[in-house]
Amino acid sequence: MSGSNIAVFSGSSNRTIANEICQELGIAPGKINLRKFSDGEIAVKIEENVRGRDVFVIQSTSAPANDNLMELLLIMDALRRASAKSISVVVPYYGYGRQDRKAEPRVPISARVVADLIETLGPTRVIVMDLHADQIQGFFKVPVDNLHFNPVLVEYILSKKFDDLVIVSPDSGGAERARSFGKKVNATLAIIDKRRPKANVSEVMNVIGEIEGKNCILLDDMIDTAGTICKAADALLKNGAKSVYCAATHGVLSGEAIDRLNSTPFTEVVLSNTIEIPESKKITKLKTLSVAPLFAAAIQRISTNQSVSDLFI
CATH class of the missing domain: 3.40.50.2020 (Rossmann fold)
Known part of the structure; x- marks a missing residue:
């Protein structure tokens, strides 16, 4: 210009x-x-x-x-x-x-x-x-x-040539986002339903959708402390997922986020560069795509x- x-x-x-x-x-x-x-x-x-x-x-x-x-x-x-x-x-x-x-x-x-x-x-x-x-x-x-972020993320996901791909929303509120994204990458949809059976009892994460033996991508708008997304990944693996990826637009990564992401068996965590990530937080499994x-x-x-x-x- x-x-x-x-x-x-x-x-x-x-x-x-x-x-x-x-x-x-x-x-x-x-x-x-x-x-x-x-x-x-x-x-x-x-x-x-x-x-x-x-x-x-x-x-x-x-x-x-x-x-x-x-x-x-x-x-x-x-x-x-x-x-x-x-x-x-x-x-x-x-x-x-x-x-x-x-x-x-x-x-x-x-x-x-x-x-x-x-x-x-x-x-x-x-x-x-x-x-x-x-x-x-x-x-x-x-x-x-x-x-x-979708256009950049779609191009990246398609380049991976996944078989049996499932886009997973970590909560019901993100279901429409996950459904729309899934159509662009020829994937099916699953949703994590978080429920507390009764007072003073830990939340139970139920997986709605078929994920056994499939490659799963947890899709969200941001990762902050990573608590919810890591619990969702554990739930997917316990229910037989072949692999679990995570993709989000904004990498807030506050508190214990990096330790949690490191200790959770994600194959890869994909973020955009809307927030500058310091070198101390650039773990091996982190992939940053430029917008x-x-x-x-x-x-x-x-x-x-x-x-x-x-x-x-």
């Missing part, structure tokens, strides 16, 4: 994917200085002219979520005050996305609060990937493009007023 009037700036949360996106677009990352004062306050300075330019800001609001969110807001404000023509926000992983409704009395809807904060800084549009809850798109008044080409395609189409609809398939 040489000679284009766009600029891409990155926060500090995921510079790897930002650099890959810029490589796909054929442009250099925007020059920005990010630092912290001794008291922890974040300082931002845009170090090139953005007046009249269409600017894209890339920042996952992953851990440390509060710092990364604040940094994003300050970058947006700096660009707005520097007279950028438009500011599009690219948030590969939308932090606070699981707090999308009032699950109990007297609690906030934090996903809406984050949307309000971002919208206060005047973005033209927001680009995300696999929101935990689709209704978060409605928390914004500006357009929200919710891209999906930078998808984001780059969205940016290119938006900047040239083309449709992005087929990127959602």
